[in-house]
Amino acid sequence: MLDPTAQDISQDAIPCHPLGVKPSGNALLAAWNLRSAIGAFNILPDELIITVLELLDGAALLNIGRTCKAFYAFTRAEELWKALFIRSIPSGFSWRGTWRSTFLNLPESQVSILDCSHLFSDTLHRPFYCAHISLDPYVTKIPVRNAIPRLPDLSPEEFQESWTDKPFILTEPVRAWPVYQTWSVEALLEKYGDTVFRAEAVDWPLRTYGDYMHNNSDESPLYLFDRAFVSKMGLKVGKPDEEPDAAYWPPSCFGEDLFSVLGNDRPDRQWLIIGPERSGSTFHKDPNATSAWNAVLRGSKYWIMFPSSSKLPPPPGVYVSEDQSEVTSPLSIAEWLLGFHAEARRTPGCVEGICAAGEVLHVPSGWWHLVVNIEPSIAITQNFIPRAHLTAALDFLSRKADQISGFRKDVHDPYERFVKQLQVSHPDLLEQAYEQLKQKSEGKKRKWDELVHGKTAEDGNNADAPEGGFSFGFGDDGSDVEVP
Structure with missing residues (x-):
């Protein structure tokens, strides 16, 4: 649901959906709804219908789109055709303004437009709305x-x-x-x-x-x-x-x-x-x-x-x-x-x-x-x-090897290679960085001791210090403590 107070957006700047589809709220005052024509699928939410349609190929989408206006509108969703295009890029294609027309190689003169103005769907209308809001x-x-x-x-x-x-x-x-x-x-x-x-x-x-x-x-x-x-x-x-x-x-x-x-x-x-x-x-x-x-x-x-x-x-x-x-x-x-x-x-x-x-x-x-x-x-x-x-x-x-990106596949252990080259060209900077990492690690350990044991090594045998057990006392700093 859009927050009308969030921004001053002129509704006049948003054109009508090319098929006439309207947001779901309009169904409350509508005399009838095209969605009733989809039979047993009517029990499914719009998002799930789109998910089911994602399993179909182009020919099947065209066939189900011919059964009624509601399914015609659902099968015109551009993300369906974009996914099909990317999975199987047509050879020698020309861009024709939409993913559907490009995938099917349809010139504009052969694209049919049906009146679906009695269909009410946020799932279908919202992408169109988002594509036309003023920045x-x-x-x-x-x-x-x-x-x-x-x-x-x-x-x-x-x-x-x-x-x-x-x-x-x-x-x-x-x-x-x-x-x-x-x-x-x-x-x-x-x-x-x-x-x-x-x-x-x-x-x-x-x-x-x-x-x-x-x-x-x-x-x-x-x-x-x-x-x-x-x-x-x-x-x-x-x-x-x-x-x-x-x-x-x-x-x-x-x-x-x-x-x-x-x-x-x-x-x-x-x-x-x-x-x-x-x-x-x-x-x-x-x-x-x-x-x-x-x-x-x-x-x-x-x-x-x-x-x-x-x-x-x-x-x-x-x-x-x-x-x-x-x-x-x-x-x-x-x-x-x-x-x-x-x-x-x-x-x-x-x-x-x-x-x-x-x-x-x-x-x-x-x-x-x-x-x-x-x-x-x-x-x-x-x-x-x-x-x-x-x-x-x-x-x-060193800590997030599974998230490293951009290296060639034959570059194994980027961290080790990087450190080895820094030792040759910038040993002083490497030493400083290691010292900062050591201080960071020790700081986490001290914080962990404070949270788990309620005391630090400096507390020694202080009789006033809490003993053992968990005594989590979260302060205002919101620290995301990691186990060292």
């Missing part, structure tokens, strides 16, 4: 207390001293990049139209993705996110004084990356990002406890971010498993904005900002972040480990 109420009027700091530039020393744990936006470095001067969607299509890029679960020529980008009504549009773009596009990357023909280079304050000691064995680190309005990423943390920078070349992006620690809960509407390996949140960015954005803005630690073309945003290690394109955008992002977060990276690689 303006969510990305404007950012509270001053939440605003991400904006700076012209930072030196490496300034970054290391004061900014490694803070999000910020730099407004100058990216404007010097050759790709900022020359790249646009049109220019990339002209030069790389036949080059295949990764867009979530599909690998498409850029020209096909361009067709999709300019003609889709998905609730969560496909996001082109390619890790191999440098080699595919024949780009050179590096400092201008070292690589005269460089297409771009990391801003100077992000120049240090301790993962570079691994050479070709390092995990994926750089991505090309292209997407239409509304595309983006739901809440997540960057992999392997890395930090990141995200530079916008065209368009603009809205960011909302939260710090992460054992003392803080995840962002509103985000649920994390005990080992933090699984993150559950609403399926789309729009649904999160509708249900949780107002609460998020009031949550301590929340920061927000818009990164426009020619600007670059810093994502500190461990920070939760959601990003959505306000308009069609092109960006480049890169992950890195600054020395201030070496301890966090080592802790992650």
Whole structure:
């Protein structure tokens, strides 16, 4: 149920559903409901009907869709056809505006539209509604207390001293990049139209993705996110004084990356990002406890971010498993904005900002972040480990081996390799990081002793100290104590 007080959203901005389907609440005053025509299936909730339909192939969906208008509407759900397409991509296809039309190779003139205006279903209407809400109420009027700091530039020393744990936006470095001067969607299509890029679960020529980008009504549009773009596009990357023909280079304050000691064995680190309005990423943390920078070349992006620690809960509407390996949140960015954005803005630690073309945003290690394109955008992002977060990276690689990502399959035991290379190139930094990990471990043990035994080693034989047994006394710090 939408909260009408959460945001000032004009209902006039939402067009009618193409089949006339209405939200479930309208059934209360309706004279009749098309749903009664589906027979025994009428006892099932809409969500379960969609789940059953997910088991069918394309031919079966078409057949059941011919039985009545209600099933016609259910079998037109785009997520059904998107799943079929991804499981079995048709050869030589052309994007035709919807997943159903593309999978069936239907030109627009052959797409039938039936009047299903007497069908009332949140399951069918809500994705359409979410695909058409205005982003303006969510990305404007950012509270001053939440605003991400904006700076012209930072030196490496300034970054290391004061900014490694803070999000910020730099407004100058990216404007010097050759790709900022020359790249646009049109220019990339002209030069790389036949080059295949990764867009979530599909690998498409850029020209096909361009067709999709300019003609889709998905609730969560496909996001082109390619890790191999440098080699595919024949780009050179590096400092201008070292690589005269460089297409771009990391801003100077992000120049240090301790993962570079691994050479070709390092995990994926750089991505090309292209997407239409509304595309983006739901809440997540960057992999392997890395930090990141995200530079916008065209368009603009809205960011909302939260710090992460054992003392803080995840962002509103985000649920994390005990080992933090699984993150559950609403399926789309729009649904999160509708249900949780107002609460998020009031949550301590929340920061927000818009990164426009020619600007670059810093994502500190461990920070939760959601990003959505306000308009069609092109960006480049890169992950890195600054020395201030070496301890966090080592802790992650050593304790969460099952969550490590981005390494080639033939790179075994990334933690051991990383440590071995650091011993050669940065022994002092490695020693400092180990000392911090030791202090962290000892701190957890002391906390555990306090909780379990009601005393610490320093209490000794203090007669006033509680004896044995469990005496949990949770304070206000919300610490997430782990058994050492």
